[in-house]
Amino acid sequence: MFHPDDYDAVVLGAGPAGLLAALALARTQRTALLADRLPAATDPPRVEATPAALLTLLLEFGLHPAELGVTRLYEARVSAWETAVPTTQPSPATAHLARPALELALLRRAAAAPRLDLIQCRVSAPLVRQLSQAAKRGVRLLDATGRHAVTASTRTQPSQPWGSRSFWVSTRECQVDGAFMLAALPAGYVYRLGTTGYAGIGLVGRGKLLSANAQEIQPQLRHCGAAWILDGLPPLEQMSQGKAAPASVQWTAGGPAWRLGDAALARDALSSQGLSCGISEALYAAAKQMPQNDGLFASRQAEQRALHLQGLEQVISNCHYRHHAAWSSYADFIRSHAATITRHPSIALKDNRLIHTN
DSSP states (O other): OOOGGGOSEEEEOOSHHHHHHHHHHTTTSOEEEEESSOOOTTSOOOEEEEETHHHHHHHTTTOOGGGGTOOOOEEEEEEESSSSSOEEEEEEEEEEEEHHHHHHHHHHHHHHOTTEEEEEOOOOHHHHHHHHHHHHTTOEEEEOOGGGOTTOSEEEOOSSOOEEEEEEEETTTOOOOOOEEEEEETTEEEEEEEOSSEEEEEEEESTHHHHSOHHHHHHHHHHTTOGGGGTTSOOGGGSEEOOOEEOSOEEEEOSSSEEOGGGTEEOOGGGSOHHHHHHHHHHHHHTOOSTTHHHHHHHHHHHHHHHHHHHHHHHHHHOTTTTSHHHHHHHHHHHHHHTTOOOOOOEEEETTEEEEOO
């Protein structure tokens, strides 16, 4: 039987943010990580583009880049965003890592941590109520359950949320470069990236872009002048399909837990920062040892949300399809909320403590 009062901290969710938070907490406190499911070797491929600096942080937890499918950094991207013509542009050094490999590596380290218990169970409403009572008694409760955000009382998202789907091929079958490529579409966008193990195509948006079968997608891309993004890949119908998922921005409020990563702010994939920001937030949350840090942590999350919405607003305003209905309604949603968010003082993590930086 699980008794939350047996622990100093309880983390919900076994994605990268939850696993990193639990590992960081378990350095000094008895911690439980609860999840409906744990990472498995059979999880579908998924590649994340992250700042190169994230690799240094992961090394502190014993994760070598090669273990995550990273053997090089990328400093350029090919984009057809402001116009339909693709151009190559310099970008900050970026690592493409295999998300399932990262989760399995973190799970192995979590399983070996002496003060950390991994408990696979259904994170149900009765359990959340039980954890809420434990939080009132002083147990630290962190929610890293992704977009489900099981402890949240409210959720803000577009009235017509965008979704994503992906197609993957092993680089043993297809020798292609893993560079990041992006093309705007009338009702969304398509991107491409890869690691040493996989190369893939991601489609984000709504309508026919998500409902079409694999054979119907290439004509759609050709009609928009974006078929170039498939060059060198096999036909989509010969590639493995990844898991469909929501993709537009959303955020949550209320409830008994501090939420991390996507549970707090699920970023639009256009930012390519969701994974690194979620991991960073997990370490900030683990360092939030004193009650007076609550306000600092909340300020940081508000600041991050404001910056993300402002960044999205700018990216969409540069899109050459910005006047099309899907983009216009999405921009209206972002603009309406960006105008109501107040910037907060910046904070930083120093010597495992939260401090103001201005």
